Amino acid sequence: KSSETLWSDVIKKFPRVPIAQNNLGSYYQKHDELNLAKQHFDAALRLQPDFANALINRCDYFRTTNKIDSAIIDGNHAVRLEPQNPDAHQNRGIAYGIAGKLDSSLSDFKFVVAHQPNNARAFNNLGNLYSMKIKYDSALIYYNAALQADPSFTDVLNNRGKCYVFLGKYPEAVNDLSRAIESNPTNANNYYFRMQAFQQLGK
16 A cells, blocks of 8 residues: 555544644645645644644745745754754744744754754855855865765755855866766856856966
């Protein structure tokens, strides 16, 4: 049975089981059926208002649908319920970053990497936050950590390449951005920043 069939069958037999509602919502969320996902997250939370995992998932739904204030509310609730849960901090941190609350986002992501030292996406987000704060030396540290945690996470190369441009490290920028272009040739920003680096190198 697929996860959808499995959890749908459980809900038919036991409609008041919060974990079944949440897990079916997670299935729909992963398959971009967001309205259905929210219906099941809401159902789980009606049954169990202090269900942290459902709050974490609905926080991500709100972030995906650009309802950032609602995402932060759910994220805050999840963190209050489970203050040691890295997923709660990560989803809230993403929402904080979108809302421009950079210091709050930094705090959340630093919590995440302290508890999940191989979380490359969290390190990359920290690099992005420091780039937004025009602190490129700090950003570079976190981009390096992201690639150390997961060398196959090539999205970091876009960000580190731009960071190298801003730091005036043009050969390093060309190297990263060329690798990023090879991985994803449709990203126009990578060509733009590589051209800037080439111009500074006189090429």
